[in-house]
Each structure stands twice: as structure tokens, then as C-alpha cells.
Amino acid sequence: MKALTWHGEQDIRVEEVPKPELANPTDAIIEVTATAICGSDLHLYNGYMPGMREGDVLGHEPMGEVVEVGRDVETLEVGDRVVVPFTISCGSCWFCGNEMFSLCDNSNPNAELASKAMGHSPAGLFGFSHLLGGYAGGQAEYLRVPYADVGPVTVDSDLPDEQVLFLSDIFPTGYMAAENADIEDGDTVAVWGCGPVGQFAIQSAWMFGANQVIAIDRVQERLDMASDHGDAVTVNFEHEDVYDRLQSLTGGRGPDRCIDAVGTEAHGTGLEGVTDQVKQEMHLQDDRPHVLRQAIKCCRKGGTLSVPGVYIRESDNIPFGPLMNKALTVKSGQTHVQHYLDPLLEKIEDGEIDPSFVITHQTSLEDGPEMYETFNDKDDDCIKVVMTP
Template sequence: MKALVWNGINELGVEQVPDPQILNSGDAIVKVKLSSVCGSDLHLLGGYIPAMRAGDVLGHEFLGEIVEVGSGVQKHSVGDRVVVCSFIACGECWYCKKGLYSCCDNGNTNPAITEALWGFAPGGCFGYSHAMGGNAGSHAEYIRIPYADVGAFSVPEGLSDETALFASDAAPTGWTGADVGGVQPGDVVAVWGCGGVGQMAARAAMLLGAERVIAIDRYPERMSMTERFIGCETLDYTKQDIQGELREMTGGRGPDVCIEAVGMEAHSDSPSFAYDWIKQQAFLQTDRPTALREAIYACRKGGSIFALGVFAGAVDKFPMGALMNKGCTLRGAQQHGHGYIPMILERMAAGEIKTDHLMTHPMSLDDGARGYDMFKNKIDGCVRSVFTLDGHSNGHS
């Protein structure tokens, strides 16, 4: 089959790879219809996640049709249209029973790397390096789904592919940040980042009852999109003093919840950005925590900060004093989407969560390398390149 593979830092190619096979009774094979890029993919592209091998198939946000099921699959049949959670969870271990699906003990079949890095291994993820299980990704004609009864979800009739696609990763990731971050009715919430995940975190905060949500970015087209489709306020950090603006908006206190939806390649116009960038390029630190620092400083005393963007290793100049002395809570997680996706699909069907606008640049899988270049460099206002297969047109339906 045809797939988009990683062949080295900033080197992608469309190649022929072996078709996936049923390996366990709980597996399903899905014929991919739509597969989106994600901001976290850029960390793989740039070599910041060192557990990639040439020929690895990328992609973890997708929708398709089941074409084969293992003997143990009970909830799905051939022909079902499904969206699949990007994280792989068994549904039966202690963590899954607690709703901590991305911490699953069994979803990552190659746990040694992350056990050495982080003490314990999280669950697996499609198309996200051998540290996260070495699972083939969704930028391909077909993909194997382990634990299909747990991680694949039937899409309601009448809900478009272009909307349901983002119930795979962006929407449940954003919901994880707002929910586990502790958003309560009446809160003021600040979100760093107006990409797909940042927009979904802002929308989740609104649906959880936040009184005011402010999203922070520097790209006018992303901020305009956030205002139009999400319905919250935005701030441009290149033109406004974010700390001062957030204080003024909250009567001097600061936001109740700060959600960092940028991750390990954060940008800033402050002097700390140059410091972080140089240290990262020299491999003296793995991650640039610029936006996370800002979120910690901005958060009100006793408030909550959630690290939703992907981080891989160690950061420098972490403001531990601010976190401790202000009495703040810092949490982070990969998405626990298995617990949210059914509800998200219902809200999408009801018109409460809009996502098809994120698909700014649909294109053929053959154009995968160009799609990632447009996404990485924000060419033509690209928010998400989405690779279309199975006869989808190169335009919105």
C-alpha cells in the first residue's frame, strides 16, 4: 500500500509499504478516508523525538472504514465508519479503569525507552515513534487498530467526515486540557496557542462553563478563525503585553486556569526565546518551555496550569518558585480521548463543537511532503493539511 514515511530530519516520502495484518483477535483493519497532520508531528519531523526510524509511517488523527476485524471484536463490523482515538489503550488495566487512558499499561508494546526517560511508560500512539510503541501511522491507505472495541468509535449518521475527523485527536486533546485542568463554571481561562488543539481547548472550556476564555497567538488568520468559530477573545503576544492584559481582564488576579497548548517548540518575542532556542539546537535541553513559563507566571494564586502541548524531556529555567509560592497546581497529560470521544461526537452532531474549519488544506496523500511544509511554515494560512483518500475531493464537502 501507499504511505507517507519519515526518512530523516525534514525528509518525508510517499512509498510502498506492507499492508497491515490482523495480529491479535481484538484488532481491526481500517481503510483510511481522511488523515490530518498535527502540531506534535512537527517534533518528529524536526528530529526532536529521537526514537524515529527511516520508513516509519506518520499520522495519528484519522477517520475511515473498517474492512476487516479480528475474531474477538464485538462492537464493530466490516463497513462501519469510525473515528479512532490517536492513543492506544486496552480498556482493562488499572489506569484505563480510572479513565487515564493515555497512561495505559498495555497500549505501548515498546515501553523500555519511556520507562528509562520518565520512570514509567505511557500508552501507545499511532505513528509517533518507537518510544510510543512503534505503531504504523494513519498517513496510509490502511492501518491496523489494536483494541478496536476500545479505541474505535462509530460516527453518527449525518455527521460529515470533515467534522468527525477531529474527534480523533484535536477535540479530545483540547477537552482533556480543560477538564483535567479543572475548568469550573464562572472561571476565566487563558489558552496559549490558536492551532487546532488550542481552539478545541478553548471551546471545551466554554462548554464546561467558563465565563471568559482568552486565546493567545501571533498569527492573525488563526486568531481570526478562533474568534469566528470558537467564539472567544484573542490576544496577540507580539503586539500586547500578555501578563498585563490578563491581569486587567481579571481584576488583577490572573486567570483561574491556564492551558498551554503549544509544547516543546514554543515561540516568543522575549529574550528567553533566543536562550531556549540556542540550548535546544545545541542539545543542552530537549524542549523550549517559553509558553509554559508564561502560563505559570500569568496564573492567579491558587490557580491551575495544564501542560497540553507535547514535551519530551528536560527544560531549563523552570519557574518552580512561582509555582510553589503561588500555591498553583500544575498538571499535564496526553489525551484521555476514549472517555470523551462519544460525548464529543454527540456535541459535534448537535452543532456545539465545530471543527471542519480546521481542515484548511485538503490534498492528496501524494502531496504529503508539501502538506507538511505548508503546515510547518504556516504557508497560505495553513492550520491543518488533511490527506484525502478513498475518493474524497480536495475541497470541503
């Protein structure tokens, strides 16, 4: 089968790889009908994620048709149309029992490696390095889905793939980010990063009762999308000071809730931004935490900082003193996707949201390497790529 494979920094190829087979009686095989490139994939593309091996199959936002099921699979049948969450979860450990699916104790076969790096291992993830399981991803013609009774959600309606595909990751991720922000009626919410996750965090902030949503980015087409589709006030950090603008928009108090939808590859301005870039290139720090620093400074006293943006390892010069003295609450984590699948699918089916608004490029799997480059470089007004194998 054809798949997109990783061969080093900014080296993605379309290759023939073996078609997956059932490895356990709880597995299913799906024929992928749509798959996307996520902003998190760019961390792999740019060489920031440890544990990648040459030839790894990428991708963690797939959906398709079930073509084979293991003998112990009870909820899926051949022919079912399903969206597959990027988190792989057993459904039976303590964390899954408490619906913290991205913290599953049993789905990462390389848990010992992850524990050495983090203290404990989170769940395995599709197409996201051997540190998190080494599972083949969904940017391919077929995908093996472990714990098939726990992960996929069946789509019985005739909604097109483009409207439901993002249940695999970015819609639940943006929604959980807003939920983690503890938004109350009347709050002002500031969202750093207007990529796809940021766009869904903006949409979700309104669902939780925000009175004002402020979108911060430097890419004009992303800011335009946040304004046109998300009714957000926009701030271009290359043209104005973020702190000053946020204070002006909130009467000097600061946003009640701040969401970092950027993560490890934040683009800072001035000396701080240059210093972060140099430190990262010289391997003196792993992440560029500019947004974390800025959000801590900008958030009102007693406010909440929600972090859906992916960070890899260590960050330098985090202002923990201001965070503590301002009594900020911080919530973060990979998304517990399975917890959100049914209620968010219902929102789509009820017409409350059409997630396809973020799609700017639709293409074939063969164009994947070119699309990685386009997405990474933010060329051609590229915000979200969907591929059909």
C-alpha cells in the same frame, strides 16, 4: 499501499509500503477515508522526538471503514465507519479500568525503553516513534488497529468525515485540557497557542462555563479564528506584553485558568526566546518551555495550569518556586481519548459544535510532504490539513 513515511528531519515522503495484516485476534484493519496532520506531528518532522526510524509511517488522526476484523473482535463489523483514537489501549489493565487510557500498561511493546526515559511507560501511540510502540500511523491507505474493541468509535450518522475526524485527537484533547483546568462558572481562561488544539480548548472552555476566554498567539489568522469562531479576546504576543495585557483584562488578579496548548516548540520573545532556541540547538535542553514560564507568572494565585501541549524530555529554568508559592495546580497528560468519544460525538450530532471549522486545507495523501512544509512554516494561512488517501 501508499503512506507518508519519515526519513529524518524535515524529510517526509510518499512511498509504497506493505499493506497491514491482522497480527492478533483483537486487531481490525480499516481503509482510511480521511486523515490529518497534527501539530504533534511537527515534533517528528523537526526531529525533536526520539525513537524515530527511517521509513516509519506517520499519522495519528485517522478514520475510515472496517475491512477486516480478528476473530476475537466483538464490537466492530466489516463495513462499519469508525474514528480511531490516537491512543492505543488494552481496556483491561488498572489504568484502562480507571479510564486513564493514555496510561495503558499493556499497549507499548517498547515499554522498557519508555520506562528508562520516564520512569514508567505510557500507552502506545499511532505513528509516534518506537519509544511509544513503533506502531504504523494513519497517514496511509490502510491501518491496523490493535485492541479494536477498545479504541474506535462507530459513526452511524451521515455526518461527513470532516465533522467527526477530529474525535481521533484534537477535539478530545482540547476538551480534556479545559476539563483539567477545573473551570468554574464565571472564570477567565487564558489559552496559549491558537492552533487546532488551542481552538478546541477555547470552544470547550465556554462549554465548562467560562465568562471570558483570552487567546494568545502571534499568527494573525489563528487569532482571527479564535475571535471569529471562539469569541475570544485575542493577544498577539509580538505586539504587546502578555503579562501586562492579562493583568489589565482581569483587574490585576490574573487569569483563573491557564492552558498551554503549545508545548515543546514555543516561540519566545526577547533574550529568553533566543536563549531557549540556542540551548535546544546545542542540545543543552530538549524543550522550549517559554509558555510554561509565562503561564506560571500570569496565572492568578490558587489558579490552575492545564498542559495539553506535548513536551518531549527536559526543560530548563522552570520557575517552580513561583508555582509553589502561588499555590498553583498543574494537570497535564496525553488525552484519554476513549473516555470522551461518545459524549463528544453526541455534541457533534446535536449540533452543539462543528469541528470542521479548523480545516484550512484539504488535499490528497500525495501532497502530504508539501503540506507538512506548509503547515510547519505557517504559510498560506495553514491551520489544519486533512488528507484523503
